[in-house]
Amino acid sequence: xxxxxxxxxxxxxxxxxxxxxxxxxxxxxxxxxxxxxxxxxxxxxxxxxxxxxxxxxxxxxxxxxxxxxxxxxxxxxxxxxxxxxxxxxxxxxxxxxxxxxxxxxxxxxxxxxxxxxxxxxxxxxxxxxxxxxxxxxxxxxxxxxxxxxxxxxxxxxxxxxxxxxxxxxxxxxxxxxxxxxxxxxxxxxxxxxxxxxxxxxxxxxxxxxxxxxxxxxxxxxxxxxxxxxxxxxxxxxxxxxxxxxxxxxxxxxxxxxxxxxxxxxxxxxxxxxxxxx
Numbered sequence: 099x100x101x102x103x104x105x106x107x108x109x110x111x112x113x114x115x116x117x118x119x120x121x122x123x124x125x126x127x128x129x130x131x132x133x134x135x136x137x138x139x140x141x142x143x144x145x146x147x148x149x150x151x152x153x154x155x156x157x158x159x160x161x162x163x164x165x166x167x168x169x170x171x172x173x174x175x176x177x178x179x180x181x182x183x184x185x186x187x188x189x190x191x192x193x194x195x196x197x198x199x200x201x202x203x204x205x206x207x208x209x210x211x212x213x214x215x216x217x218x219x220x221x222x223x224x225x226x227x228x229x230x231x232x233x234x235x236x237x238x239x240x241x242x243x244x245x246x247x248x249x250x251x252x253x254x255x256x257x258x259x260x261x262x263x264x265x266x267x268x269x270x271x272x273x274x275x276x277x278x279x280x281x282x283x284x285x286x287x288x289x290x291x292x293x294x295x296x297x298x299x300x301x302x303x304x305x306x307x308x309x310x311x312x313x314x315x316x317x318x319x320x321x322x323x324x325x326x327x328x329x330x331x332x333x334x335x336x337x338x339x340x341x342x343x344x345x346x347x348x349x350x351x352x353x354x355x356x357x358x359x360x361x362x363x364x365x366x367x368x369x370x371x372x373x374x375x
Contacts, residue, residue, distance in 0.1 A: 124177040139183040140192035141167065144255075145232045146199050146266075153264055155201050155222030163196075163235035164242065180246060190250040197255040197268035198232035200225050205260050213260045226279045229270055238283040243290070 113124040130136070143166045146152035148159065165171040167180045177183075184191035200221070207213035222228065236242050237252055258267040270276050284291075 121176060124182075126177065126179070126183065130183070133187050133189070136187070136189060138192050138250075139179075139187070139189045140194035141179050142195040143167065143193055143236075144195070144197060144199065144268075147201070151263060152199070153201055153204065153219060155219060155228055157223050157228055157231035158198060158235065161235070163232070164245075167246070180248070184246075184248040189248065191246065191248040192251040192253070193236065193249065194251075194253055195255045196232075196236065196252060197257075197270075198229045199261075199264075199266040199268055200228055201264040202258075202267055203265050204263055205265055206263075207260075213265070215265070219264060225267075225273065226276050229276055230279050230283065233270065233280060234283060238280075238287055240287065243287075 108119060110128045111119050111123060113127055114122055116122070143163060145158040145162065147154050148156050159172075162171060169176050169178045180191060183189060201219040203218045204216040205213040206216050223231075233254075237254070243249065254270065256269045256271055258265070258269060260266070270280050
């Protein structure tokens, strides 16, 4: 987008008024309808690697999640989202998707459905160390949770998919060693979290009202394809203490209580691990 194409729209998008529309601008303000129309605000946060193109497995940079939420991550991600839209507008904050990507192998092919493996990507520090370096910055980090009292929900992206030039595994519940490490880190915070209930999801209520995606609990640490799901949530310090969920529920499938005409999106979200704070 340049001023030459549409001066009015460019002026609205160039929020810092430096004459350039880029990552330093607030990508949300031009589209924010106003506090009276908003119940929750959300942000997706991922670790793909240290530098683009993202094809190498490296542990997450210390403090990157915090920086991401406050717009200070390397490369620029716009505004201080948490302080502007959550704390500043008194809205519950939802980390709507989050995960660290393990790059499994490079790919070639059209789209996301017909890709071919080219070469295995070295695992680097190892899958446990890589993914642990990410979840330890938020869901199992008491300092992060205490410093963000408006944080009320986290959804772990439990999915394996081709993206850009690599096949990426974002899951933490499909491998015994990764899940065991997560449970160990999560156990001390168990009392802060409450677990969701289980449900089935109507994937397309308009065209296929009887088609559902089951979220029946899966075997802990097992499951193929999209992987298992976990539903957990840290309770705000000012709220009544949430009842502790049994540790056996960590790594099981979660209820996603939403209905949408966009079947693919709902199906994908159903495969995420929903964490309700």
